[in-house]
Amino acid sequence: MTALFSRFGGGPDARKTVTFGDAAAVRSLPFWSLVSLIGIIVLWWAGTKPWxxxxxxxxxxxxxxxxxxxxxxxxxxxxxxxxxxxxxxxxxxxxLGPRTMASPIDTWRGFNVLRTDGFADHTLWEHSWISLWRVIRGMFFGILFGVPVGMAMGLSSRLRGLFDTPVELFRPIPPLGILPLFILWFGIGDPSAVRLLIFASVWIMIISARAGVGTVKLSKIRAAYSLGASKPQVLRRVILPNALPELFTGIRVALGVSWGTLVAAELVGAEAGLGSMIFRARNFFRLDVMLVGIIVIAVIGVLMDVFMRFLEARLIPWRGKG
Amino acid sequence: MKELKVSSVGMVYNVPKSDDVIALNDVSFELEAGRLLTLLGPSGCGKTTLLNILAGFLAPTSGTVELGGQQITKPGPDRGMVFQQGALFEWLSVEQNIAFGPKMNGASKSETKPMVEELLHTVGLAGFGDKQIYELSGGMQQRVALARCLANDPDVILMDEPLGALDALTREKMQGLILKLWQETGKTVILVTHSVEEALYLGDRLFVMAPRPGRIERDYNLPFAEIGLKVEPRELKASPDFIERREEILSLIWEMEEQIMGHGS
Structure with a gap:
């Protein structure tokens, strides 16, 4: 509650006379975030309300x-x-007429129907879980393949040279651009969706693992050897934990990209999942279902990021300190 | 305890499209066990290069380094290293940092626990074992670095400007700690510093090194480290003997700096 009232100023920056241009003095005041959230809902309500x-x-x-x-x-x-x-x-x-936009009330009703009866053979939770489970699998394999390759690239000139070509070549390809090929090879639904997400996340994980290895201070490595550590011990006890902050950033970015890619991929290449639910709702002019899908996608995206930040604070408390 | 023997060590860096840099030229000395040697000199005199060769991080282009008759070719737990800063492991607690060396060599937690407690006490950090590295001040972090180094019971402790990042007051306190540890453990210590006062106060032997090519210009045997164990540091640093030596070395280094400036322009 006190945070809400921080719009009145206070805290360590309160006595600063130069704040315009001082990036450290600018932060997101929760009160105004709340104002904009309410503003969006009011605009939505007003725009769809009969006047x-x-x-x-x-x-x-x-x-x-x-x-x-x-x-x-x-x-x-x-x-x-x-x-x-x-x-x-x-x-x-x-x-905004009823054929352009569903009102908040209609959307709420749609949400309740989706919860209980569902749409396109699945309830809302089933669609959400199908999408989420695809992302989880895609991320799992993306991390599993990407981190060792990225670390190898950061540790060996030979492996850096070997992997540089495929990484630089495949990384700029938008995953959705390769989706038609994947559908052709693996069919629609899970097989192509999960592989597409591996493709979307693995390059990001490679780059972040490579960068993570690069951030290790030479003095830390030298200290470890001086203390009698062997090469595998230096890798496991120094290089890997030292790279964790970069890896976490990579996972967060890859998660966001995967989520966006998946929903778009499901529009064409799946028979279930949030993206496919939205796409099918369009065919039946179910604007309420489409809006519920969009909102759920946004909320899950935000929750994933909040969850990652929570994990980060627990697992790497030293980040940004010292 | 082992004697350190440096024979005709040279180090040449090949710089592409430029003249080779002679970081060290024919450096030879012997250091008996239990001495505290300080290395002083303007930047580019090769003092850190020499330290890195002693640690085994660099292989000299010519000459050999032996510790107790054994040639040094790579880093090892017989030579502990204390860096200026940032060499502690932030993901480990103070305790775990100190126990790192023994743990790498297979010691269990029950074996290291009493030793870690004792070391914490020795460096004045009793009760801080559970703290995280980023919770400590710069001076306390260097105390942890010292303890971590001592945990391995090395023959030689190498210090690369260990107090360089500390404020003046903390620095004086830490100088006292280094003297105390040197006396209590009887280990050979080699310390690189930029501060003439620090080099004089801590060193019972002092090399003033010169650049282009990097070499040992003067070799002093000094009484101040021994005296410093008994006398108040401020009093010692204000004594006429100390001031005289300080001025002598300062003017020596000034001359070198002038030469470098002349050389550069």
Whole structure:
């Protein structure tokens, strides 16, 4: 709660007179994050809310206003005229029509239906889990292949030369560009999706592992040898833990890329999963289902990042200190 | 205890598209066990190169280095090294850092535990065993580095500007600690420093080194380290003998710097 009120200033930067341009004095105030979240929901609600009154209602209202004058409040008059909600949608003007955008209420209803009855043979949770499980498998193999290769590249000139060509050649290929080939080879659904995610994450993991090895201070390596460590011990006890911060950054980036790639891949190459759910909903004009899918994708993406940051704080507390 | 013997050591760096750099030229000396040797000189005089050769991190282009009759070719636990900073393992606690050497050589935790406790006490960090490295100040980190080095019970302790990153007050305290450890353990210590005062105060032998080519210019045997164990450091550093030596060495180094500047322009 105190964090919410930090918009009033305070903390170590409170007495700074030069803050414009001082990057350290700029941070994200939670209050304003909340304001923008509420703002987005309000805009969404307002944009999909029927505005204005139907014409016959307006006539009744004006007649009543003329007769009663100042003896009645506006609110009472509205109620007595039999307020708006029962009227036909077509009589309203609307910024975003029901064929363009689902309202928050409709989306909420859609969410509840998706939770219980589901859409396209699966409930919302099943779609989410199918997508998430694909990402988990893709990341697992991406890390499994990428980290040893990247570390080898950081440790041996011969292996660096050997792997440089494929890494530099394949890394710039957008994973989605290679999806048609994967569908051709492995069919739609899990087989091509998981392989695509390995392809999406493995280069990122190679680069980050290589960079992680590169960040180790020579004095640490020399100290370890001086203390009697063997080569495998230096690798396991010094180089690997020293590379953890870089590896974590790599995992976070790869996770974000994988998630985005997967949902796009599922639009064409899968019969289940969040991306495929959205795509099928489009065919039936189920805007509510599409919106629920989009929101769930966003929320899972944020949760994954929060989870990684939590892990990072637990596993590598020395990061950015000393 | 083992004697250190350096015979005609030379080190030449090949610089592409430029003249070769002679970092060390025909350096020879013998150092009996239990001495505290300080290496002093302007940058480029090869003092850190010499230390790295002694540690076994660099192979000299000519000459040999022997410790107790055994030629030095690679780093080993008989020669401990203390770096200026950043050589501690941040992912390990203070205790685990100190126990690193014995653990690499197969010691179990129950074996290292009492030794680590004793070392923590020796370097003045009793009760800090569970702390993380990044929770410690720079001076405390160097205390951990000293303890980690001592844990391996090396014959020689090599220090590469160990106090260079510390503030003046902490530095004086740490100088006292190094003298104390030297006396208590009786180990051979070789310490590289930029500070004339530090080199005089700590060294019972002192090499003033000169650049282009890197060599030993003067070899002093000094009384101050012995005195420093009994007398208050401030008092010692203010004594006429100390000041006289300091001025002598300072003017020597000034001359070298002037020559370098003249050479460069």
């Amino acid at each position: 204005g009154f139907p014409s016959d209602f307006q006539q009744a209202y004006e007649a009543k206003a003329a007769a009663e004058g100042d003896n009645i409040t506006t609110r009472q008059m509205l109620i007595e005229c039999g307020a708006a909600p029962d009227c036909d949608d077509s009589m309203y003007s609307q910024f």
